[in-house]
Amino acid sequence: MRRTALVQITVALMLSLAAGVLIFRWMEARTAQAPALDGPQGQVMVAVAAQALPRGERLGAEHLRLVPFLAQSVPQGAFHDAAALAGRMTATDIGPGEPVTEARLLGAETAAGGVSTLIAPGMRAVAVKGNMVMGLSGFVRPGNRVDVLVTVDIQREGRDVPFTKTVLENIKVLATGADLEVSGGDGELAPVDIYTLELSPAESEKLAFAATKGTLNFALRNPDEGTGLTTPGVQASDILDSLRAPARASAAAPRPRPAAEVELITGSSRQVLRFANAQVN
Template sequence: MKNIKALGLLLLAAVIGLGAAVYAAGWVSQQGSIASNKVVVAVSDIELGSKINPQMLSTIDWPSGSVPAGAFKEIKDVQDRVVRVGVLRGEAILEGKLAPIGTQGGLSAVIAEGKRAMTVRVNDVVGVAGFALPGNYVDVVVNAQQDKSKGEEGKQISKTVLEHVLVLAVAQESGRDDTKPKVVSAVTLELSLGDAEKLDLARSVGTLSLVLRNQVDQLTVDTAGITKNQLFGEQVEPVALPTKVAAAKPRIAHSRPVVASASECVEVIQNGSRALNCF
């Protein structure tokens, strides 16, 4: 009797173990199906403007419920595409990070639509001691001599001519991951066509300075600039502007007989005629 009871317990344990194994296998299979989607990721850091090759990429399983929008499933879909922003190792390759199909590599691939790239010469002072790096935003200030007015000398003035301008590259480097200051001799800015014309005129009439601004500050402030007299608080005498005087109507002088006092006049009678002579 005892042997039969023990055998029954062993059989029950075997059934429970078998059920647990089947359940575990099903759970593992279910978990595997959740992460079955393939996503293309970078296996090394890719700098902006670089053309993608297969050696830079790999595919990994990504949870189906959290696949980012614009992700690719196969490496061949992104081969020879150009990245518009830097991509870090392990990061998914997304359509929004790529330049249009057919774009060649280089700085031109990262210029926004409708914008232009323009380079200006700088030094350690103009270039904000090398802190104006790719990806930063700057304002452009020009110091120039104003045109001379009539009767006045041209005034020296400093004025902000451009605001919130994106730095595309410093010297020949366009990477945006470095935060170490770099003193260079040239900075490339991203501008609209109209702003490019302003900048070209500004650098031809005066000296330029770059003013580094907070990356998230997008407010613009319209200033009138400042002259040397305003800087030192000198009082400027107001210049009297010529007033327009209405033309006076010509007056016609009407002759009137002059009546002199009796003490200065003499009555002369000659040949029967009388005349009054006044002195």
């Protein structure tokens, strides 16, 4: 009996020792497969945005900085040298401190920048002339959202009637600038404000027609406000009816007619009948 117990204990010890060796070798193999970490404490330098970078920004040294990342947390397509990003264009907005990766840049062959890189797929950029009133004295800036109003003459009862209507809503302003054109008969140059808007093809047609046939105005709006604006438009009579006093009563209320009395005599009996508000012919 003692001998059997000794054999069982010996076998158990050998199995435990074998299991320990196998676990040790497995852990050793896993450690060997782990990637080696570079730099102090396993860190590598990654290029990130030094400031908020809008879509279409041409990168320069002032836009980037290098920060340490753990080697295993470096995003795919990251850059380790800021000089390699010089002249590249951003394809999306990049926040401060976010890594600049290949997926967030335009192709390296893209040399031209400007407004064309800001246009969303399927949209168009259309420019219209304006003035300080139309641009709200400079408050309309790139990135703002505006509604577009147009005032045109429409035919009503055989005559031209001025009519104002909101024709486009929640339109993004891509760029603002100034051009010079000849003003007056003396040949002097006068500044003309130019506003470039991002529109769908159908909206582009509306804006081109409105700018050609009427007078445009912008209404600056809150960017968080939703769409779905509907207005009937206004003409001169609608404006003149504004804040009008209520009309007075045209005539006094009719006075009630007096009651009529009829005396009814039947034989030796007499009876007086009264009819309220009755008319006796």
